[in-house]
Amino acid sequence: MASIELDRVSKIYANGAYGVRDVDLKIEDGEFVIFLGPSGCGKSTTLRMIAGLESISAGELRIGGRSVNGVAPRDRNIAVVFQSYALYPHMSVWHNMAFGLKMRGVSSSEIETKVAGAADLLGLGHLLQRKPGALSGGQRQRVALGRAIVREPEAFLLDEPLSNLDAQLRAEMRLELVKLHRRLGRTIVHVTHDQVEAMTMGDRICIMKDGRLIQHGRPLDVYANPADTFVARFLATPPMNLVGAQLEHEGEDLVVRVDAETRLTVPRKHYLPYVHKAGGPITAGIRAEDIYETQAHPEWQRISVKVVAVEALGAENVLIGMVGRDKPVEIQARLGRHFFAPVDSTVDLYVDVEPMHLFDAETGKVVARPPLPVGR
Amino acid sequence: MRKFGLHFGLILACVVVLLPPLWALRTSFVPESMSYSTEILPAFTLDNYAGLFEKNRFGTFYVNSLIVALGSVVLALPFAACTGYAFARFRTGGRFARFVVLATQMLPPVALVLPAFALLRGAGLTNSLPGLILVYSALNLPFLTWILMGFFEGVPVDMEWAAQTDGATAWGAFWRIVVPVSLPGIAAAGVLGFILSWNEFLFALVLSGPQTATIPVSLAALQTSNGVQIAKVSAGVVLAILPLVIASRFIQRFIIQGLTFGGVK
Numbered sequence: 001m002a003s004i005e006l007d008r009v010s011k012i013y014a015n016g017a018y019g020v021r022d023v024d025l026k027i028e029d030g031e032f033v034i035f036l037g038p039s040g041c042g043k044s045t046t047l048r049m050i051a052g053l054e055s056i057s058a059g060e061l062r063i064g065g066r067s068v069n070g071v072a073p074r075d076r077n078i079a080v081v082f083q084s085y086a087l088y089p090h091m092s093v094w095h096n097m098a099f100g101l102k103m104r105g106v107s108s109s110e111i112e113t114k115v116a117g118a119a120d121l122l123g124l125g126h127l128l129q130r131k132p133g134a135l136s137g138g139q140r141q142r143v144a145l146g147r148a149i150v151r152e153p154e155a156f157l158l159d160e161p162l163s164n165l166d167a168q169l170r171a172e173m174r175l176e177l178v179k180l181h182r183r184l185g186r187t188i189v190h191v192t193h194d195q196v197e198a199m200t201m202g203d204r205i206c207i208m209k210d211g212r213l214i215q216h217g218r219p220l221d222v223y224a225n226p227a228d229t230f231v232a233r234f235l236a237t238p239p240m241n242l243v244g245a246q247l248e249h250e251g252e253d254l255v256v257r258v259d260a261e262t263r264l265t266v267p268r269k270h271y272l273p274y275v276h277k278a279g280g281p282i283t284a285g286i287r288a289e290d291i292y293e294t295q296a297h298p299e300w301q302r303i304s305v306k307v308v309a310v311e312a313l314g315a316e317n318v319l320i321g322m323v324g325r326d327k328p329v330e331i332q333a334r335l336g337r338h339f340f341a342p343v344d345s346t347v348d349l350y351v352d353v354e355p356m357h358l359f360d361a362e363t364g365k366v367v368a369r370p371p372l373p374v375g376r
Numbered sequence: 377m378r379k380f381g382l383h384f385g386l387i388l389a390c391v392v393v394l395l396p397p398l399w400a401l402r403t404s405f406v407p408e409s410m411s412y413s414t415e416i417l418p419a420f421t422l423d424n425y426a427g428l429f430e431k432n433r434f435g436t437f438y439v440n441s442l443i444v445a446l447g448s449v450v451l452a453l454p455f456a457a458c459t460g461y462a463f464a465r466f467r468t469g470g471r472f473a474r475f476v477v478l479a480t481q482m483l484p485p486v487a488l489v490l491p492a493f494a495l496l497r498g499a500g501l502t503n504s505l506p507g508l509i510l511v512y513s514a515l516n517l518p519f520l521t522w523i524l525m526g527f528f529e530g531v532p533v534d535m536e537w538a539a540q541t542d543g544a545t546a547w548g549a550f551w552r553i554v555v556p557v558s559l560p561g562i563a564a565a566g567v568l569g570f571i572l573s574w575n576e577f578l579f580a581l582v583l584s585g586p587q588t589a590t591i592p593v594s595l596a597a598l599q600t601s602n603g604v605q606i607a608k609v610s611a612g613v614v615l616a617i618l619p620l621v622i623a624s625r626f627i628q629r630f631i632i633q634g635l636t637f638g639g640v641k
Contacts, residue, residue, distance in 0.1 A: 048537075051537070051541055052540075052541075053537045053541070073537070073540040073541045074540055074543040074544065074545065076541075079542075080537065080538065082534040082537070082538060084532055084534045086532065086534035086535045086537065086538040087535075087538075088535065088538075088539070088556075088557070089557060090557055090559075099539070100541075100542035100543050103542055103544050103548070104543045147538075147542070151542070
């Protein structure tokens with residue numbers, strides 16, 4: 001059993017600065033968890049604390065129910081795959097993979113069998129005698145994984161293992177890792193700053209910022225219901241459009257008013273959760289894919305957008321434009337691949353307001369409303 | 377034309393650097409009486425070399441130098457590796473400790489030679505090779521520590537972490553991963569330490585005796601009341617630089633790799 005529990009875990013450096021602050025999280029046995037966040041958010045530090053490579057300043061870490069705060073990395077039965085792969089350059093692939101087994105006193109016949117098995121699984125059979133220097137990036141990546149797999153650890157900790165690969169190889173390795181997880185059924189903690197990895201690979205994503213765990217949950221749930229503007233913007237490309245506005249009463253309705261021209265009526269079912277914010281500033285969050293070039297639904301609401309650029313990506317076109325007259329705000333919309341508009345022209349677009357979120361203008365925290373069902 | 381100028385300059389620089397050792401090489405094969413001749417090779421003889429070994433016990437001093445230089449490197453290198461690693465990885469002692477290590481190199485050797493003599497005399501180690509080895513090890517230690525610290529700082533810590541999660545202790549990660557990975561640097565440091573000890577004169581002069589003199593001391597002894605025996609000195613110089621030439625031939629790539637190790641990531 002290798003559940004991993006972080007109980008108010010913190011990392012405080014000698015100068016008093018927090019690297020990680022009060023992280024509370026329980027990772028179930030066999031779960032694939034993604035730590036996502038920008039550089040310096042503390043995700044790698046958290047991973048290293050789980051591995052035992054970084055001391056824990058406060059809080060408790062339990063692996064399989066056992067407190068491991070003072071336990072050396074070698075006694076935690078976890079494997080780490082590093083961003084730099086950290087292969088031993090003076091050893092052949094075979095010796096790289098066998099090193100961990102040798103350190104644990106495994107018999108040489110068993111080492112032979114296990115290394116051959118892992119090499120087979122990862123397609124490394126023909127490379128076993130080579131040194132890491134003679135391997136491509138993708139092959140090194142596989143060796144690093146092989147070195148981890150061969151020991152059959154209780155949990156794998158992956159520290160941005162795909163970030164040094166080119167786009168195509170990265171996509172392949174994403175799939176391989178997911179398959180590997182299904183096959184081995186072990187706990188995996190994967191650290192990344194890549195949203196695609198975060199959205200596609202894990203059972204759960206944990207979003208970190210400034211050393212704090214801001215939000216965690218199933219990827220699509222987090223995507224649909226971000227806790228604050230940071231998560232809202234970070235978890236998508238293009239990022240969620242955030243538009244400063246006033247929330248006002250208008251007859252029976254609540255209206256998000258950007259300026260005299262640009263206004264969006266809040267759906268009736270969100271009236272109650274939002275009404276206490278009426279009469280003040282608000283930040284409206286609209287995903288780029290919730291903006292359309294035609295009104296296919298009567299509840300979608302029109303906005304005028306001045307076109308800045310249209311990026312044709314093949315499968316879709318991303319329009320970058322400005323809304324609002326007094327203080328124009330840039331927004332991005334994912335439109336059909338046949339949509340084109342000349343630069344500087346003004347076009348009417350239609351916003352599906354149901355998934356729209358409102359955020360506190362000061363704190364950036366989401367104004368709570370019933371979560372949006374995923375896959376509606 | 378520019379290329380010609382460049383090559384001319386380079387050739388001139390080579391001549392300036394190479395002329396003294398080449399002249400020493402030439403003089404070592406010329407009889408003493410003709411050593412100041414302006415001819416390139418007025419006569420050829422091996423008497424100077426033979427004389428060094430027969431009359432001046434050069435063989436003994438040569439072996440002494442080898443023992444002392446190798447012994448001091450072998451003794452100092454493991455300590456320097458551990459200290460350098462501690463400075464590099466754990467910041468042991470902070471900046472102050474690093475400065476102190478460097479500061480010892482700023483003292484003029486003559487300030488150390490008399491205290492060293494007093495210490496060795498107390499221990500009964502003057503006029504002995506172990507005494508010289510100890511002193512040279514102590515002199516080499518800060519220098520080697522400083523060089524190795526640079527190498528170890530260049531070894532990615534991920535590699536040690538990988539070894540530790542693979543089941544190695546901190547010492548195991550150092551011994552099995554860091555040391556083998558840093559071998560070029562350790563070899564470079566060893567060669568530089570060997571050269572320093574091999575060439576050292578002042579301490580050898582004060583601390584050694586007739587049986588334990590090293591090459592630099594024995595070369596100086598060729599300055600007799602009858603004047604400097606320049607042909608013999610030349611032969612001695614040629615023999616003295618021989619191990620350095622051989623070492624640099626084989627270790628050149630390590631030194632170059634070593635000296636650029638920190639800069640290239």
